[in-house]
Amino acid sequence: MHISEEQIRLVNKQIGALVSAGSFYGKKLEEAGIREINSQEDFENLPFSEKADLRDAYPLGLMTAPEKDIVRIHSSSGTTGLPVIIPYTAKDVDDWGEMFKRCYEMAGITNMDRIQITPGYGLWTAGIGFQNGAEKLGAMVIPMGPGNTEKQLQMMQDLGSTVLCATSSYALLLAEEIEKRGIKQNIKLKKGVIGSERWGEKMRKRIADSLGIELYDIYGLTEIYGPGIGINCKYNTGMHYWDDYIYIEIIDPVTLKPLPDGEWGEIVITTLVKEGAPLIRYRTHDLSRIIPGECPCGCRFPRLDTIKGRTDDMMKIKGVNVFPSQIEEILQSFPEVSSEYQIRISHLDGKDTMRIYVETNGHVDFQDLANRIAATIKSRIGFTPLVKVVEIGLLPRSEKKTKRVIDERFD
Ligand code: ZN
Secondary structure (H helix, E strand, O other): HHHHHHHHHHHHHHHHHHHHHHHHHHHHHHHHHHOOOOEEEHHOOOOOOOOOHHHHOOOOOOOOOOOOOHHEEEEEOOOOOOOEEEEEOOOOOOHHHHHHHHHHHHOOOOOOOOEEEEOOOOOOOOOHHHHHHHHHHHHHEEEEEOOOHHHHHHHHHOOOOOOOEEOHHHHHHHHHHHHHOOOOOHHHOOOEEEEOOOHHHHHHHHHHHOOOOOOEEEEEEEEEEEEEEEEEEEOOOOOOOOOOOOOEEEEEOOOOOOOOOOOOOOEEEEEEOOOOOOOOOOOEEEOOOEEOOOOOOOOOOOOOOOOOOOOOEEEEEEEEEHHHHHHHHHHOOOOOOEEEEEEEEEEOOOOEEEEEEEEEOOOOOOOHHHHHHHHHHHHHHHOOOOEEEEEEEOOOOOOOOOOEEEEEEOO
16 A cells, blocks of 8 residues: 555654654664655665564553653553553544544444443453444443343343444354344344454354344454454445554565555554554554455545454465465365365475365265365465365364464474
């Protein structure tokens, strides 16, 4: 995505603030002798920011505005080590609310909706982000927070909630409870706004069908405001994101070079107007691509594709970046194969190759199925794997998470 003049102007303001505050990024820029940028090329020479930088700044090293202007902090739940603390000014909180309000509007939600919010409130950005945007919209918020399914269903019925905000797993749990109790006729839900975890098309369909609602995916991360920086529209052709608040690039996670629109890689985000903790070229490690062209909805905001996983899962086969969920998605489009598969990467004759093992029952021609799968992968991803079809039940199964990708190159 080309950086505009206006975005360059805003990046320069962010750079100025970071340098004056003497933050980790300000120091990186001083070391590199950079005080401003004037072109796309300049921008692409700016150093990246990493989660580790943010962690090193614990507790308040990211604070870029004067303390009197900081009104709140949020924190990302670090699975390892120290958490990351993000300070917000009143303007940051307000900007985030504006972005979230746009998300609701994109989903066709209005001030006549009743929005039941089930993500958690507290240090992390989920619940309060959904709430802030809904209040700006003027809708009626039902701030439930997570858990207590009994109470959730009672409020949903008695107050006639029309919008459910939830993680995909909690939305599924509620959908199943509603079915089990036979109370669907008392439920007035029309729409679901679902947080940005990775979820498959099968799960999406199950929630949408059993509740009879439209689903919208929301994107965001605590380091960059929180959820609400993008959402899909009703055409469901990727998530529109707000490029007046953030600039997004997709980079090759190995070479770190920016990729053209349409190619898959890592999402890198630059904030354009943040005060409490601006971030320049922040590596999210989320995999996606910018969808080229215009959306049928006519909205001018650019689009990101559904998040396909993390960069750590990525493989490079014959010069093409591949990740397991792409293969999985293609396999799922073949009704003849079971849900079990195995991917083996090996190094043969100086080249990396991929072998895919899938299972089917005895009613199809194994070789023909293998050829069709290989051809589909070639046309959609760009290389031809070796596909081996086996009898159902032959691939290993385990009670815990089955290891489906085996890299034999370094054995
Ligand atoms: Zn659209």
